Amino acid sequence: MPPLLHSPFINSKFRDIEEEIFSIISISTSFNHIKQIHARIFTLGLHQNNFITTKLLSLCSSTSSINHACLTFRHVSNPTVGLWNIFIRVLSQNNLPDETLKTYTLMKNSQIPPDNFTFPFVLKACAALPPSPPLGRAIHGEVIRTGFKTDPYIHNSLIDLYSKTGCLKEALFLFEGIAVRDVVTWNSMIAGCFRREDVEKGRDLFDRMPERNVVSWNTVIAGYAQNGKSPEALRLFRRMQSEGILPNEVTLVSVLSACAQAGAIGVGKWVHRYIERSRITLDIYLSNCLIDMYSKGGSLKDAREVFDGMIERSVVSWNSMISGLAMHGCGEDAVLLFEEMEQAGVEPNDITYIGVLCACTHARLIEEGRRYFKQMVEHYGCMVDLLSRGGCVIEAHELIKRMPVSPDAGIWGSLLGACRTHGHIELAEHAVVQLLELEPGNAGNYVLLSNIYAAKGHWDNVEQVREKMKGKKVQKTPGSSSIEIESSIHEFVIGDKSHTCSNEIYDKLNELAVQLRLAGYVPETDSVLHDICEEEKENALNVHSEKLAIAFGLISTAPGMPIRVIKNLRICRDCHSATKLLSKIVEREIIVRDRIRFHHFKDGTCSCKDFW
DNA sequence: TTAGGGTTAG
Numbered sequence: 197m198p199p200l201l202h203s204p205f206i207n208s209k210f211r212d213i214e215e216e217i218f219s220i221i222s223i224s225t226s227f228n229h230i231k232q233i234h235a236r237i238f239t240l241g242l243h244q245n246n247f248i249t250t251k252l253l254s255l256c257s258s259t260s261s262i263n264h265a266c267l268t269f270r271h272v273s274n275p276t277v278g279l280w281n282i283f284i285r286v287l288s289q290n291n292l293p294d295e296t297l298k299t300y301t302l303m304k305n306s307q308i309p310p311d312n313f314t315f316p317f318v319l320k321a322c323a324a325l326p327p328s329p330p331l332g333r334a335i336h337g338e339v340i341r342t343g344f345k346t347d348p349y350i351h352n353s354l355i356d357l358y359s360k361t362g363c364l365k366e367a368l369f370l371f372e373g374i375a376v377r378d379v380v381t382w383n384s385m386i387a388g389c390f391r392r393e394d395v396e397k398g399r400d401l402f403d404r405m406p407e408r409n410v411v412s413w414n415t416v417i418a419g420y421a422q423n424g425k426s427p428e429a430l431r432l433f434r435r436m437q438s439e440g441i442l443p444n445e446v447t448l449v450s451v452l453s454a455c456a457q458a459g460a461i462g463v464g465k466w467v468h469r470y471i472e473r474s475r476i477t478l479d480i481y482l483s484n485c486l487i488d489m490y491s492k493g494g495s496l497k498d499a500r501e502v503f504d505g506m507i508e509r510s511v512v513s514w515n516s517m518i519s520g521l522a523m524h525g526c527g528e529d530a531v532l533l534f535e536e537m538e539q540a541g542v543e544p545n546d547i548t549y550i551g552v553l554c555a556c557t558h559a560r561l562i563e564e565g566r567r568y569f570k571q572m573v574e575h576y577g578c579m580v581d582l583l584s585r586g587g588c589v590i591e592a593h594e595l596i597k598r599m600p601v602s603p604d605a606g607i608w609g610s611l612l613g614a615c616r617t618h619g620h621i622e623l624a625e626h627a628v629v630q631l632l633e634l635e636p637g638n639a640g641n642y643v644l645l646s647n648i649y650a651a652k653g654h655w656d657n658v659e660q661v662r663e664k665m666k667g668k669k670v671q672k673t674p675g676s677s678s679i680e681i682e683s684s685i686h687e688f689v690i691g692d693k694s695h696t697c698s699n700e701i702y703d704k705l706n707e708l709a710v711q712l713r714l715a716g717y718v719p720e721t722d723s724v725l726h727d728i729c730e731e732e733k734e735n736a737l738n739v740h741s742e743k744l745a746i747a748f749g750l751i752s753t754a755p756g757m758p759i760r761v762i763k764n765l766r767i768c769r770d771c772h773s774a775t776k777l778l779s780k781i782v783e784r785e786i787i788v789r790d791r792i793r794f795h796h797f798k799d800g801t802c803s804c805k806d807f808w
Numbered sequence: 809t810t811a812g813g814g815t816t817a818g
Contacts, residue, residue: 378811
């Protein structure tokens with residue numbers, strides 16, 4: 197890089213020294229430039245110059261040269277309130293809440309009273325700190341004492357603070373309490389509602405707001421996506437487009453995340469093409485989302501293409517690709533990629549380890565799993581899952597007992613799931629007792645226990661569990677399956693007759709049932725929870741949501757086209773064996789994504805090799 | 809100089 201300050205062009209053009217420095221700062225882009233400029237400022241004795249220091253601090257901020265910003269600020273003997281504010285802004289915007297608050301205290305100790313520009317950044321820092329409610333309230337008190345509570349920026353910052361720290365009531369109180377609300381006020385409040393999972397309230401505000409900008413749309417689309425309501429997120433995205441609002445990078449990140457959740461690869465591909473032909477930068481967030489969308493949509497090849505094409509990768513990029521490979525049963529490739537990641541010097545985090553252990557679980561790499569586990573003692577939960585699903589239920593339980601920390605619900609859940617597969621009633625009851633203490637409202641735990649009793653024919657116990665569920669007002673998550681046809685998501689629940697093509701779907705199902713029987717299919721009725729007769733059990737199995745989605749897929753797509761179905765829970769054993777046979781009968785590849793992994797059914801077999 | 813929206817997991 198050429199030395200900026202010795203450029204004859206610059207020296208001759210700017211006689212006035214202050215103006216020269218200012219011009220150089222305005223064209224500088226790197227830390228190297230800053231060092232040169234700073235040396236010159238010192239030589240010329242300009243380090244007390246407020247105007248120049250202000251510009252230099254802003255440059256430090258935009259190049260993330262925080263240590264240099266501290267150095268610069270420390271050399272000013274009597275900083276003005278404006279300079280304090282800029283320094284506080286640099287710290288706050290660079291995600292250093294502790295330093296921000298320390299500097300704020302230092303400012304007050306130097307007898308410089310804060311002004312309306314100080315508080316927004318101090319409040320932002322409060323929102324980023326864990327013990328923030330009391331701290332935030334203390335600063336709120338100072339805002340009131342100093343008479344700034346009506347400042348619109350500060351008011352918005354307070355709403356944002358309370359909504360980010362879980363005090364939605366306080367945020368709403370402030371929101372309701374002002375006469376003039378700008379678009380930021382509304383956006384902050386809506387984001388707060390979605391963050392606290394109050395989707396209805398967030399939507400109500402969004403519908404009522406007088407004027408919306410791209411951030412408003414992004415907030416509500418992200419809100420739905422993050423609350424697991426991807427079809428609504430995608431609907432809003434379509435509405436946003438029909439209203440002529442141009443999406444930006446942030447919009448598309450949430451849209452892709454919704455596509456990944458819903459397995460909507462058609463919409464996802466459209467977004468990918470949109471990015472390529474628009475002015476949107478394919479940044480690291482977007483690339484990561486594309487990887488996730490393609491792997492969850494069933495196209496590992498496209499995911500890998502995006503990953504391989506990335507110039508810069510974050511830990512999230514590696515995690516998404518590793519989990520993608522694991523999800524598709526490519527355990528060895530996932531492990532290889534993990535090793536590549538370590539060689540690239542990227543520090544793995546807990547999510548990486550979860551991905552790697554999942555890869556070992558799905559590919560039966562028990563020994564490798566044990567080896568990696570030694571590197572990740574804190575990830576006991578995954579190890580319990582690996583052992584449990586591999587059939588080593590007792591060993592898994594022993595491991596839980598040996599754990600140096602209290603096992604969480606996930607660990608007991610893994611053990612319970614394995615007990616179901618391997619029929620360990622006593623251990624299952626033990627796991628349920630632990631689980632119900634940790635998460636009394638989770639219906640899944642009751643359902644698993646009930647399934648174990650049902651599989652063993654202990655109907656009295658099934659009834660007891662059902663009564664307990666009723667008594668505690670626990671509701672089971674209904675199983676549902678969805679399929680994307682021409683960019684629309686069609687969702688089915690068990691016995692669903694609400695679809696407009698319902699008659700055709702049931703005709704197809706009946707036709708398939710006959711073909712299945714002829715091919716030697718025997719229903720696995722122990723997948724049915726209820727205490728009903730065998731024939732009724734068969735009927736209940738026939739109308740499972742995944743079967744409805746597959747039947748709809750068959751009648752809505754051309755012969756030979758693959759069928760992709762997304763299920764919110766695990767695929768049941770009966771649907772698994774029926775789908776294997778179906779893939780052969782109808783000569784189609786059927787790809788089912790369940791809650792944990794993919795099943796690629798082809799020519800009568802499944803990629804999971806009946807182990808999942 | 810001043811506020812709001814983004815990715816990966818069992």
